[in-house]
Amino acid sequence: MSAQNMHIDSYERNWMIFSFILLAVFASAIAVAAFGMEIQVPAPEERVDPGTVATDPNSPWSNPGLREIAPGKYDAYILARAVPQWEYLPKEITVPVGSRVTFYVTSPDVQHGFKIQDTNANFMVLPGQVSKLTVTFDKPGAYNFICTEFCGAGHGVMYGAVIVTP
Amino acid sequence: MKQYQVSAAEKKFIGSHILVAVLALAVGSLFGPLQAFEHAGWDFYVYLKPLIKSYYQGLTVHGVLNALVWTTFFIMGFLTFNVIFGLKRPLKNPVLNKVGFWMMVVGVVVAAIPILANEATVLFTFYPPLKANWAFYVGLTLVVVGSWVEGWGLFMTYADWRKENKNERTPFIAFASLVTVLLWQICTLGVAVEILTMLLPWSLGLIEGVDPQLARTYFWFTGHPLVYFWLLPAYISWYAMLPKQAGGGKMFSDTLARLAFWIFLVLSTPLGFHHQYVDPGVPPAWKFIHAILTFGVFFPSMMTAFTVIASLEYGARKNGGKGALGWIGKLNWSDPSVASQLLAGILFFFGGIGGLANASYNVNLVLHNTAFVPGHFHLTVATAVTLSFTGISYWLVPYLTGRKLWQPKWATIQAWVWFVGMIVFSNSMHVLGLLGAPRRVPLNLAPYVPAEWNSRLFQVGLGGAILFVSGLIYLVVIYKTATNKERVETEVEVPIAESMQDPDSGPIWLDRWSPWVYGALALIVIVYGPVLFDLIKNIALTSPGFRVW
Numbered sequence: 001m002s003a004q005n006m007h008i009d010s011y012e013r014n015w016m017i018f019s020f021i022l023l024a025v026f027a028s029a030i031a032v033a034a035f036g037m038e039i040q041v042p043a044p045e046e047r048v049d050p051g052t053v054a055t056d057p058n059s060p061w062s063n064p065g066l067r068e069i070a071p072g073k074y075d076a077y078i079l080a081r082a083v084p085q086w087e088y089l090p091k092e093i094t095v096p097v098g099s100r101v102t103f104y105v106t107s108p109d110v111q112h113g114f115k116i117q118d119t120n121a122n123f124m125v126l127p128g129q130v131s132k133l134t135v136t137f138d139k140p141g142a143y144n145f146i147c148t149e150f151c152g153a154g155h156g157v158m159y160g161a162v163i164v165t166p
Numbered sequence: 167m168k169q170y171q172v173s174a175a176e177k178k179f180i181g182s183h184i185l186v187a188v189l190a191l192a193v194g195s196l197f198g199p200l201q202a203f204e205h206a207g208w209d210f211y212v213y214l215k216p217l218i219k220s221y222y223q224g225l226t227v228h229g230v231l232n233a234l235v236w237t238t239f240f241i242m243g244f245l246t247f248n249v250i251f252g253l254k255r256p257l258k259n260p261v262l263n264k265v266g267f268w269m270m271v272v273g274v275v276v277a278a279i280p281i282l283a284n285e286a287t288v289l290f291t292f293y294p295p296l297k298a299n300w301a302f303y304v305g306l307t308l309v310v311v312g313s314w315v316e317g318w319g320l321f322m323t324y325a326d327w328r329k330e331n332k333n334e335r336t337p338f339i340a341f342a343s344l345v346t347v348l349l350w351q352i353c354t355l356g357v358a359v360e361i362l363t364m365l366l367p368w369s370l371g372l373i374e375g376v377d378p379q380l381a382r383t384y385f386w387f388t389g390h391p392l393v394y395f396w397l398l399p400a401y402i403s404w405y406a407m408l409p410k411q412a413g414g415g416k417m418f419s420d421t422l423a424r425l426a427f428w429i430f431l432v433l434s435t436p437l438g439f440h441h442q443y444v445d446p447g448v449p450p451a452w453k454f455i456h457a458i459l460t461f462g463v464f465f466p467s468m469m470t471a472f473t474v475i476a477s478l479e480y481g482a483r484k485n486g487g488k489g490a491l492g493w494i495g496k497l498n499w500s501d502p503s504v505a506s507q508l509l510a511g512i513l514f515f516f517g518g519i520g521g522l523a524n525a526s527y528n529v530n531l532v533l534h535n536t537a538f539v540p541g542h543f544h545l546t547v548a549t550a551v552t553l554s555f556t557g558i559s560y561w562l563v564p565y566l567t568g569r570k571l572w573q574p575k576w577a578t579i580q581a582w583v584w585f586v587g588m589i590v591f592s593n594s595m596h597v598l599g600l601l602g603a604p605r606r607v608p609l610n611l612a613p614y615v616p617a618e619w620n621s622r623l624f625q626v627g628l629g630g631a632i633l634f635v636s637g638l639i640y641l642v643v644i645y646k647t648a649t650n651k652e653r654v655e656t657e658v659e660v661p662i663a664e665s666m667q668d669p670d671s672g673p674i675w676l677d678r679w680s681p682w683v684y685g686a687l688a689l690i691v692i693v694y695g696p697v698l699f700d701l702i703k704n705i706a707l708t709s710p711g712f713r714v715w
Contacts (some may be wrong), residue, residue: 006669007672009419011476015469016465016469016474017467019468032458041527041528041530043449045446047447049705062178110293111293117602120532124442126379129379129445144705147604147608148536150606152712154714157612157613159614
């Protein structure tokens with residue numbers, strides 16, 4: 001190999017610059033949404049023992065459901081399970097419009113998903129881990145939450161709902 | 167000038183890969199439409215009950231055979247050909263490559279038994295604690311290790327060539343194939359560790375439980391570079407073969423094509439968290455870093471788009487093509503191999519856009535595990551990759567067997583039917599995903615499906631039906647070709663687009679392996695190390711297995 005240099009055609013150079021700028025703009029948009037508007041993905045919350053999380057009386061998931069922690073603010077402890085049948089416990093929670101609900105979801109058995117329709121809440125539910133996201137319900141209505149990860153024969157019927165009352 | 171003669175034994179060896187690949191595609195593709203039909207309310211699974219117990223078992227067959235077996239076998243065959251033909255020398259140690267190939271074949275059989283027995287209905291992601299029969303994990307291990315062994319055979323062949331050609335530029339198709347093989351060897355470490363340290367001993371009863379979060383992290387270490395392992399062989403054809411087939415085009419930029427492959431090697435692996443944005447056990451800061459790196463790996467694909475289109479345009483203008491886009495009509499659309507790959511490239515444009523949306527960190531909150539995701543990857547692996555591979559097979563099978571392509575017109579029709587079917591199928595899947603429809607669900611039976619999804623669900627079924635027709639035409643054409651009594655008069659010419667620049671004029675660092683390999687490994691350690699260290703330090707093997715399918 002003799003004298004070498006990187007030959008780059010001028011059109012191609014411009015295309016690469018354009019590509020770089022395009023990707024930089026997209027990345028900035030995500031960063032603004034994440035850190036400016038706080039549209040965030042789940043963060044590590046807590047590790048639990050999937051063998052006892054549903055039965056240990058000290059575990060909030062032994063008595064899953066809604067707790068009002070302040071006016072208009074709720075914690076929702078939800079258990080996603082495949083055994084003995086595919087379901088969320090509780091299957092339904094009811095909150096008044098404008099409520100800010102923080103979901104804490106875990107599984108005592110296999111992996112599940114948890115996606116609340118028409119919101120940004122969508123996360124994996126893993127045995128041994130607690131998934132947490134907060135949603136403000138500004139409009140009344142029924143918001144189904146559905147299982148989005150294959151969890152066995154009843155995966156397709158696994159769902160529940162947040163009822164937001166006016 | 168007579169082209170390099172690949173020996174009859176090596177042609178047969180490469181052809182064996184294609185044969186297994188097409189058989190896997192044939193069986194796997196039977197089950198693809200069944201999923202689509204179910205969405206539209208046409209449930210064929212009730213008739214299959216004696217053989218296939220559920221939608222999910224069918225989905226497992228479809229995913230494993232199409233996404234893993236069809237791709238891996240075709241790729242190893244095609245890359246083996248590229249190394250031999252590119253370096254103009256036989257395999258250094260053909261026995262080693264044969265051992266690798268047979269390990270892969272045995273692996274497929276061993277994994278297929280529990281899948282067909284409904285003992286491994288865990289889909290192609292096999293997330294624990296869904297627990298398959300041990301044979302499923304053994305089979306997968308054999309396929310991966312077999313592909314490593316074949317790769318070692320290719321590296322040894324290259325090492326010999328390099329010894330004799332110290333100052334030569336590695337011919338492009340061989341170079342790009344070797345980079346792809348190396349990428350595969352690095353990234354499959356994740357799934358190898360997952361299976362060997364957790365899933366296999368667990369399925370054999372040697373350990374009580376697994377750590378699902380750690381298993382997912384290992385899996386996606388391999389899972390995303392896997393898509394580049396699928397894609398890069400198609401890129402090799404687009405860069406270095408398609409321009410020639412489409413009308414005497416030349417490769418526009420040899421140096422940047424090589425640079426693109428190096429960037430793929432470095433950036434393909436350290437970004438797996440973009441499949442885990444909504445996992446509870448991975449810190450958001452690391453997810454964000456992986457998001458940025460995912461945007462980085464988009465860059466070489468943008469470079470590829472430019473070079474490939476410029477190479478095609480060069481040939482088309484030489485043949486009298488005019489206008490900003492009018493030259494496209496001058497491409498050799500009547501060649502089924504060309505039509506297949508051009509159509510694959512067109513849909514890949516949309517696949518790329520959808521992929522960027524998936525990769526976009528918090529945007530993924532709306533898309534994760536919705537029907538948008540299979541909508542996306544049916545444009546990428548099932549079209550950009552698969553339609554390119556079937557297109558390649560339209561010249562490769564006649565080349566390998568010496569038999570004429572049967573009814574090229576039908577082969578061209580096949581590509582167009584796939585293109586149309588995929589537009590119908592994929593578009594409706596994307597829309598369903600945006601409406602909130604989950605993936606991997608027999609939606610016809612799901613109790614929460616609103617009536618407004620119905621027209622889209624019908625289109626999924628319709629698209630599946632069209633794709634099914636295309637698949638059938640492909641199988642007929644390939645079968646009729648492989649058994650064609652009419653032989654080619656002279657050996658099929660391997661389409662190689664020569665470089666517009668003298669490849670030797672490029673910088674020497676484009677032919678140096680160590681900086682790129684060390685760079686790739688270093689980046690993996692930096693962006694995976696802390697999280698993996700933490701997950702392993704706090705490993706909790708607390709999940710026993712479940713068989714709930």
